[in-house]
Amino acid sequence: DTGVSQDPRHKITKRGQNVTFRCDPISEHNRLYWYRQTLGQGPEFLTYFQNEAQLEKSRLLSDRFSAERPKGSFSTLEIQRTEQGDSAMYLCASSLGNEGEAFFGQGTRLTVV
């Protein structure tokens, strides 16, 4: 499968715990994005990388959230001290070039109990 892959697909964690998600983009894509989607809403932009550089972060991304893309390949999104409000689907996407569409992974569904 040459699409965007995300791991894990589901994560249940207790409030206050840290969690980390991984995203493997389509191999030749230079841009990688993280979005968050809650039930009944459209995806909301969190952050994006061009190669290994994190170029933009949303105000939604509190200081408990951190994302990395070492070597411009896979990316990780870490949430520290999780809160119930962090429960959502976290979507990763990648794209190529100035006009390329974003291709999305199947997402990681986080439930904070």
Next chain:
Amino acid sequence: AQSVAQPEDQVNVAEGNPLTVKCTYSVSGNPYLFWYVQYPNRGLQFLLKYITGDNLVKGSYGFEAEFNKSQTSFHLKKPSALVSDSALYFCAVRDGVDSSYKLIFGSGTRLLVRP
């Protein structure tokens, strides 16, 4: 600021009938417009995009969309709906002039195609 509006939470059509899912947008520069479809517990699948050129763009699964600059709209259409088209549809916009590559999504429209 960029924004997208999908005025209908749900659209109901009978199989075989034409369908339209509405989208209007607001950007300060040139709009790059996209439609995505989402099936339950899945990520988003790309359907089609408008960057420049012909106002009528054709995409996957027989869908098409018409860009209307004066009405700032990008409605999704299909001549003959299938039951399998039932899903959640999202319109998204990016400012082609802005250096940001982030997509702004609408709130989504649920399409229900009845047999």
